[in-house]
Amino acid sequence: MIVLAVDPGSANVGVSVLEDEKLLYCTRLNYMEGLEGAFNEKLYRVLCKLYLELARIIHKYEVTHVAVEIVPAIGGMNFKDFVTSTGAIVKALSYQYELTYQGIGATSVKLQVAGSGRAKKDAIRDRIVELYPNIQADFGIKDGAWDAFDAVAIGLAAQVKAKWVQPTSSSFTGRDW
Secondary structure, eight states: OEEEEEEEOSSOEEEEEEETTEEEEEEEEOOOTTOOSOHHHHHHHHHHHHHHHHHHHHHHHTOOEEEEEEOOOOTTOTTHHHHHHHHHHHHHHHHHTTOEEEEEEHHHHHHHHHSOTTOOHHHHHHHHHHHOTTHHHHHOOOTTOHHHHHHHHHHHHHHHHOOOBOOOGGGGGTSOO
16 A cells, blocks of 8 residues: 555645555645745646646555545635645545545544644654654655644554545545545
């Protein structure tokens, strides 16, 4: 099982690839820097770049499963359109490449990885560094790159939860997701 895990943050996107428990890839994508122009133009350019990068990763690592954190985009959340659109891109890619998919809530991720559904970001980071002591050196991940650590946690939690679904065309109507 090779899992692409995505943490759709409001400014950065955490991405990891795990083969079972072996960490193959981990990064933090930031497509927001230097974007000028109208909101719709920016959103389009960012999402195109994200789509292409995730498709490249799917091919390179021969991904078989995709997991994404379900983020309720509510209230005054920054870039909530980007956050929700990132989840839609992950679903579309899983359908396009016939990959099994799983959306997983933040509470489930925290519970599986840190032992508490109310764990803080630093507890997640500490647990991921404990499991993968070379993550920062191997992938250039810095202490404050919460999205990257969260992506690894999402991949691990999704494997434990194992609520994978095979996307179908009716998935986009809301019946299968």
